[in-house]
Amino acid sequence: MIIVTIIKKTIKLQTNNILKAMRKLFLSLAVILFITTVSTAQIPSVQIKTVDGKPFNTKDIKSDGPIIVDFWATWCKPCVKELNAISDEYEDLVEETGVKIYAVSIDNARTSARVAPFVNTNGWEYEVLLDPNSDFKRAMNVVNVPHVFIFNKKGELVEQHTSYSEGDEEHLYELIRKLAKE
């Protein structure tokens, strides 16, 4: 649509005016594109670990469907409540929407070795990552846990929220289903 308008406009004007108009138009487009970048925020590249202790770069957080990055810790009871609640629905949700949940634990060296037994005992199927020195947490500007980021299929940040109350997961399922249809 925008390209058609440009062509129509330029045909009408003389050479000097053509140059003047083009300059103004391209300049404003460039400025607009430059400013309106927050809505397409992507995941920064941070070197952390998988739940087994293998190196993992956050740039590899990818999926064909919507992506959820959920910051939690074994000592954070609301975080565990939220992930337990979603765990009951996760298998069905994945089948229905292709969503992938990355559960990033901010447990430091005191408790990070406990994360794998904790996750496995609970039977969580998420992709669990370890961020023991809070490097990824800092890069994503997380203040308190839990903090959930929701990305659409293109990898663009759509929504983020902190805190968990019983029933919050319903809104999350709605949003995931909506993003899967886009």
Next chain:
Amino acid sequence: MQKIIFNLILLTFSISVLAQEPATKGVLSGNLQFDGTYYTDTLSQSQRPESFGMNAYANFNYTYGKFSAGLRFESYTPPLMGYDPKYRGTGIPYKYLTYRSNELEFTVGDFYEQFGNGMLLRSYEEKMLGYDNAFEGVQIKYNPFQGIYIKGLVAKQRNYWEYTGLVRGLDAELIINDMFKFKNTELPYFTLGGSFVSKYQDPQHSSLNLPGNVASGGGRASILYKGFNLSGEYDYKINDPSSDNNFTYKEGEALLINATYSKKGFGVFFSAKRLDNMYFRSDRNASGTNYLINNPPAIAQEHTYALPAMYPFATQANGEMGFQWQVSYKIKKKSLLGGKYGTKITVSCSKVYDIKRDSINDYTAIGEKGTNGYQSDFFAIGDHWYTDFNVKIHKKFSKKFKGSLLQQYQEFNNNTFHVGTYHDMIYSSITVADMTYKINKSNAIRLELEHLYTEQDKGSWAMAMVEYTVSPHWFFVVWDQWNYGNEIVNDREHFYNFSFGYTRKTNRIQLSYGKQREGVVCAGGVCRYVPAFEGLMLSITSTF
């Protein structure tokens, strides 16, 4: 002609901006945190004549292609009670510029870093604890080939509003399977790592011959095979006379071993640790949490409820040895004991002792200034310092009701650590019941009851907390911790709190009134560490 060229340049620039992928556009993000307290007790009012304490932070991060830059503004006007008064003031103590490509990451400015388990080097921030030992200098991370990760830094260290000292560090981690491109994923997964950290501080004029450069180094290894994970780290520090060890010349050693096994529904964890003279600071005269280069992880368990954390045991870097283990099992759903949704049982234990110190010869006292300090048999055990034994059951009874029950026995050596006011060994039995009832789709009520029984120190405590949440925005919490068992009737204090708050997306605002002990508080949908206060507290957080 000039005009045409100028316009062509502008055209090229505009098209290139249009043609660029979203990832190379500039992105601005950050967060804000504000905690302000109006104090009503006489002690706080005497230390904060302003009657208020206010901590505020704002982080701004800008990323454009391979570059990112950012800064943090901090304001302590004055700092909250529980924070060192040296924080008083405002400024920008944290700023950085980073370049990132596929193999190389280069930062100038302020940054955080951890080598291995942090026993030689760990700089991190925990704003609510008032802890920030950031580095300021240069940090390089290099991944030259698959499976090889090298990190290096040369920096000063943060202490309140200053950066001083000099630390140099180098760390390498080798992922054997990736380096040699093992195709078979059934093979065990090996990792090797090594670190070297050296600090320099002017020996100054001293009657002692103090070392300017103090080096430390260590190695670590881990094996991962099917559900097993075994890892270990050993670190060594040369003589480092400091105020922590009474200026003795003994070397320092640290050993940490972790072993875990888990599969669906079952997990086992075991950890053993020994520290001997492992305070490592940029300033040999510092104390407390100042100028710490390393941060050895604590061996005692982390407690997430209030009363079990009444007598907390912190890492003793001068020397300690201990172990902890945990077994967790989830009884299958739809079985007799498991119930409809399954039941999770966790049994755990931690035990910590002092190391055994013997004098180096007959005429030198243990820890005598200017000598080699003491000698210590690696496997000999010293005084008993701490034990806890816990059983925790978590069960979801129905769609509406779930709960946890925790029973803990604790032994705390108060003679050495003086957390309690009276007695040498404090023996306590603690019970916690945490139940949640979902009234309907968006309303829920949670009840937390805790009881600590002890015949020592100030006697027994009881606690009750009620939390009402309305998804997704509102919460109301009220709780009270009561020292009802105190022999001195007038000292039977109440630590009470009324809080309510509103959360919308990433904005959270909370107002609290009461008298609170410091600790981790999991209420209102998040868990955060809160300093002690008596009065009215307003907290605001936001991420953008």
